Amino acid sequence: MRSSPSHGKQPTSSPRTYFELMVKAGAARPRLGIIVNPLAGIGGPAALKGSDGAATVAEARARGARPEAPLRAERTLQALAARVGPAELLAAPGAMGADLARRVGFSVKATSRSAPSETSALDTRVAATAMRDADVGLLLFAGGDGTARDIHDAIGDQLPLLGIPAGVKMHSGVFAHSPEAAARAAEAALRNGPSLPLRGADIADVDEQAARDGRVASILYGSVRVPDLPRLVLPTKAGSPAQPGAELQALCREIADTLEPSCLYLFGPGSTTAMVLAALGARGTLLGVDAVLDGQVVGKDLTESQTLALLDTHLDSRLVVGLVGGQGMLFGRGNRQLTAAVLSRVGADRITVLSAADKLLALTPPTLWVDTGDPVLDKHLSGYIRVRVGPRQQIIMTVSS
Amino acid sequence: MSLPKLRQYHAAVWDEPIVMEMGRAGRRGMVFPTSDAEVSAADGTLDTVIPASARRQHPPKLPELSEFEVQRHYLHLAQETLGMMGISLFGTCTMKYNPRVSELVAARPWLAELHPNQSEETLQGVLEIVHGMNQILCELSGMAQFVFQPGGGADAAYTHACITRAYHEHRGELAQRNEIITTIQAHPCNAATAAAAGFNVVTLPLEEAGYPSVAALEAALSDRTAALMVNNPDDMGIYNPNIKRWVELVHQAGGLAFYDHANFNGVMSRLRARELGFDACMFMLHKTFGAPKGGGGPAVGAYGCSEDLVAFLPRPLVRQVGGRYTIEHEAPLSVGRVREFWGNIPQVVKAYAWTRAMGSDGLRQAADISVLANNYMERRLLAIPGVSKSFPELSSPRLEMTRYSLAKVAEDTGVTVLDIQNRMVDFGVDAFWLSHEPWIVPEPFTPEAGELWSKEDIDYWIDVLATVIDEAYNDPDTVRSAPHCQAIHKVDGAGADDPQRWATTWRAYQYKHSIQVTS
Ligand SMILES: Cc1ncc(COP(=O)(O)O)c(C=O)c1O
Numbered sequence: 001m002r003s004s005p006s007h008g009k010q011p012t013s014s015p016r017t018y019f020e021l022m023v024k025a026g027a028a029r030p031r032l033g034i035i036v037n038p039l040a041g042i043g044g045p046a047a048l049k050g051s052d053g054a055a056t057v058a059e060a061r062a063r064g065a066r067p068e069a070p071l072r073a074e075r076t077l078q079a080l081a082a083r084v085g086p087a088e089l090l091a092a093p094g095a096m097g098a099d100l101a102r103r104v105g106f107s108v109k110a111t112s113r114s115a116p117s118e119t120s121a122l123d124t125r126v127a128a129t130a131m132r133d134a135d136v137g138l139l140l141f142a143g144g145d146g147t148a149r150d151i152h153d154a155i156g157d158q159l160p161l162l163g164i165p166a167g168v169k170m171h172s173g174v175f176a177h178s179p180e181a182a183a184r185a186a187e188a189a190l191r192n193g194p195s196l197p198l199r200g201a202d203i204a205d206v207d208e209q210a211a212r213d214g215r216v217a218s219i220l221y222g223s224v225r226v227p228d229l230p231r232l233v234l235p236t237k238a239g240s241p242a243q244p245g246a247e248l249q250a251l252c253r254e255i256a257d258t259l260e261p262s263c264l265y266l267f268g269p270g271s272t273t274a275m276v277l278a279a280l281g282a283r284g285t286l287l288g289v290d291a292v293l294d295g296q297v298v299g300k301d302l303t304e305s306q307t308l309a310l311l312d313t314h315l316d317s318r319l320v321v322g323l324v325g326g327q328g329m330l331f332g333r334g335n336r337q338l339t340a341a342v343l344s345r346v347g348a349d350r351i352t353v354l355s356a357a358d359k360l361l362a363l364t365p366p367t368l369w370v371d372t373g374d375p376v377l378d379k380h381l382s383g384y385i386r387v388r389v390g391p392r393q394q395i396i397m398t399v400s401s
Numbered sequence: 402m403s404l405p406k407l408r409q410y411h412a413a414v415w416d417e418p419i420v421m422e423m424g425r426a427g428r429r430g431m432v433f434p435t436s437d438a439e440v441s442a443a444d445g446t447l448d449t450v451i452p453a454s455a456r457r458q459h460p461p462k463l464p465e466l467s468e469f470e471v472q473r474h475y476l477h478l479a480q481e482t483l484g485m486m487g488i489s490l491f492g493t494c495t496m497k498y499n500p501r502v503s504e505l506v507a508a509r510p511w512l513a514e515l516h517p518n519q520s521e522e523t524l525q526g527v528l529e530i531v532h533g534m535n536q537i538l539c540e541l542s543g544m545a546q547f548v549f550q551p552g553g554g555a556d557a558a559y560t561h562a563c564i565t566r567a568y569h570e571h572r573g574e575l576a577q578r579n580e581i582i583t584t585i586q587a588h589p590c591n592a593a594t595a596a597a598a599g600f601n602v603v604t605l606p607l608e609e610a611g612y613p614s615v616a617a618l619e620a621a622l623s624d625r626t627a628a629l630m631v632n633n634p635d636d637m638g639i640y641n642p643n644i645k646r647w648v649e650l651v652h653q654a655g656g657l658a659f660y661d662h663a664n665f666n667g668v669m670s671r672l673r674a675r676e677l678g679f680d681a682c683m684f685m686l687h688k689t690f691g692a693p694k695g696g697g698g699p700a701v702g703a704y705g706c707s708e709d710l711v712a713f714l715p716r717p718l719v720r721q722v723g724g725r726y727t728i729e730h731e732a733p734l735s736v737g738r739v740r741e742f743w744g745n746i747p748q749v750v751k752a753y754a755w756t757r758a759m760g761s762d763g764l765r766q767a768a769d770i771s772v773l774a775n776n777y778m779e780r781r782l783l784a785i786p787g788v789s790k791s792f793p794e795l796s797s798p799r800l801e802m803t804r805y806s807l808a809k810v811a812e813d814t815g816v817t818v819l820d821i822q823n824r825m826v827d828f829g830v831d832a833f834w835l836s837h838e839p840w841i842v843p844e845p846f847t848p849e850a851g852e853l854w855s856k857e858d859i860d861y862w863i864d865v866l867a868t869v870i871d872e873a874y875n876d877p878d879t880v881r882s883a884p885h886c887q888a889i890h891k892v893d894g895a896g897a898d899d900p901q902r903w904a905t906t907w908r909a910y911q912y913k914h915s916i917q918v919t920s
Pocket residue numbers: 493494552553554555556587588590632636661663664685700702
């Protein structure tokens with residue numbers, strides 16, 4: 001957890017870690033390291049816009065949230081174990097990776113002996129530094145933009161990095177599109193060793209000021225190297241253009257004008273759906289889920305449980321969502337309030353996806369990703385969908401998990 | 402890489418006024434004699450021939466010039482614009498030489514002075530030519546009947562959208578079948594005309610193979626499908642080998658399949674649209690068939706269809722009935738007219754002259770040469786540092802053109818494909834074509850050699866490009882500030898995007914200009 005905005009700073013001295021001593025003593029160089037931020041993503045279903053900072057975590061817990069990152073990291077490790085068997089792994093201690101990796105069957109070395117019961121951003125940085133000293137071939141981490149920034153703060157671009165997507169915000173270009181994809185990248189790292197092809201990627205985070213001004217934008221904090229596997233690693237989130245195109249504007253107006261009576265409409269986060277709400281004369285929650293019934297806003301910035309409660313009383317419902325630009329993420333990034341439970345209740349055939357055409361065409365490969373946390377639902381949502389790009393205009397897109 | 406020495410070139414600079422601003426009051430290019438008294442007595446005077454309601458109150462505000470001045474003016478303009486006689490590898494447009502003999506044929510009084518409202522008996526010759534061109538295109542496509550009414554490729558696509566509407570309406574399914582499927586690499590006129598005819602447009606993106614998958618098409622098809630509108634190969638030169646399967650699937654869903662054959666040059670007489678299952682297709686007489694383009698016209702998008710759709714074709718239609726040619730003016734299910742009469746007949750005649758001169762062997766040879774020339778060009782272009790092609794990993798050869806990218810040059814030097822285009826014209830070659838919208842390939846350009854250009858011309862063109870790319874790396878300012886050897890230098894295009902300033906007629910120009918002065 002990032003507690004203070006200390007982005008961009010490099011540590012002045014590297015701590016002498018247990019593992020550094022071990023390496024000095026001549027231990028072999030491990031190919032893979034893993035850090036799990038056990039609290040990452042906890043704010044998502046609770047409609048918090050991140051999980052950074054102890055206060056946010058406490059608030060999320062108070063709203064009944066449970067940690068998700070360990071589950072996602074476990075999915076990656078399970079998938080990796082199935083591919084490569086009981087490989088050797090360097091892990092952050094305790095709940096930050098080592099416990100989990102041992103349980104899955106890896107032969108684990110920890111970066112330090114003990115783990116604190118309540119982890120913080122500092123623990124992530126200390127573990128990252130140890131990974132750097134051990135010179136691992138690829139540093140896997142489970143978290144979101146906050147965790148990525150903590151690692152970047154500690155070690156800059158000194159290690160190839162790959163994120164297991166587990167945060168609320170994932171604007172950085174370092175995340176695999178699913179935990180299983182992260183496993184495939186990790187496998188490539190294990191098999192290729194130093195010849196793993198790498199490319200540059202951005203460390204970015206949501207621009208809080210822009211969000212308050214009603215725009216979705218990211219701030220760039222630095223760059224790192226990631227495995228060059230385009231089908232596995234998502235690029236940095238592209239900002240929304242300063243001026244939305246006329247086609248998208250017209251489409252949003254058309255949607256606002258043609259809402260079915262007595263149907264509960266849920267609008268996902270983002271500037272596109274906000275345009276529909278604006279056409280209804282309402283101000284949408286830019287990073288949140290809002291509900292509209294018969295032209296009236298009946299819920300703002302809803303949590304998972306609030307949404308489920310609304311769905312309990314309104315059997316006829318539809319969901320309208322935009323896309324996370326640049327990454328083509330449909331579910332699982334920036335809209336974690338739209339949980340598997342919510343999506344299953346609304347039903348896949350009742351989801352309308354809106355996007356500017358050029359946002360879709362900029363995606364290479366032309367694929368949208370879903371990562372709801374529920375592999376069965378992800379499969380169900382996969383296939384081809386029609387994305388509406390203008391009045392009477394649709395583009396067929398592949399959806400994949 | 403050592404670069405060859407290029408020819409020196411500089412365009413003439415005339416600072417030519419607009420023709421509307423030229424001349425002197427009372428000056429005439431041609432003075433007609435007044436008619437003889439006997440003629441006036443027999444036919445009446447102008448006052449009696451033209452009714453008062455149709456008579457002008459004021460003479461038209463035309464510039465008053467001698468014939469010589471008009472000729473000189475347009476010669477100057479032609480000199481300033483390369484006269485369309487540079488090396489033009491303007492992709493997707495199949496730049497061909499328009500033989501003088503075709504022009505002469507079309508200019509003969511027996512043709513030039515005809516009027517379509519003459520009696521059929523006096524039109525047999527021209528009707529025979531129209532019917533002959535129809536037969537040639539039927540042979541090349543396997544279709545049953547062509548019309549020449551559409552004034553261009555996009556107009557032919559619109560004709561198809563109208564026929565699609567009429568066809569489903571006739572079957573009572575129009576309300577339900579409201580979607581036309583196309584691909585992101587189809588020419589945008591397909592989506593645009595489908596929308597103009599009232600259909601929803603469903604677009605398929607490209608996948609790894611360079612074209613959309615069969616699975617994506619299946620996902621788009623439903624009982625709402627009215628038609629598929631595609632070109633193949635697309636303008637990256639990639640041929641979709643599953644096209645027959647595509648058409649089958651569209652038919653199974655109850656839709657019509659339309660083949661935009663603008664990119665016919667590389668496959669002339671190598672495939673027939675009807676044999677692939679298509680219900681309709683269009684050919685560009687002003688591209689593939691050697692008729693001139695002119696600035697945005699005159700053009701003909703010849704539209705042809707299967708027997709099942711003939712009833713819906715625009716009328717009038719030229720028919721052969723027992724050795725005579727007749728004009729069918731109406732038909733109960735016809736979509737009506739998309740243009741006047743039977744189309745742009747001088748163009749049809751020029752295309753007919755060209756095609757007859759080529760013969761079927763000539764067409765096949767031309768198709769093969771255009772593919773060969775493109776693949777030769779591709780070898781040489783890809784050897785230039787900074788040039789890459791769209792979908793580089795595809796190994797199958799491209800047909801008559803290839804889309805390339807200068808993304809690396811732009812990344813390395815900041816010089817864009819537009820700068821390079823501007824600089825190339827300094828060497829006396831015409832600007833290249835970039836790409837239809839949307840730009841899927843960054844910094845795109847698309848040359849097409851066709852069968853016309855000699856190996857020397859193609860080599861020279863490539864040498865120019867190589868030289869300019871070399872300049873981009875070593876002297877980028879020269880490229881960015883180009884053109885230097887043209888009649889005018891960089892043009893500020895902003896006015897073309899500003900409705901307050903653009904003007905497509907002299908009257909509009911004056912109107913907008915005066916508003917700007919007074920406001
Ligand atoms: C594939 C394709 N279809 C249609 C058209 C439109 O033709 P026209 O310019 O004659 O309207 C073009 C023009 O470039 C084209 O390349």
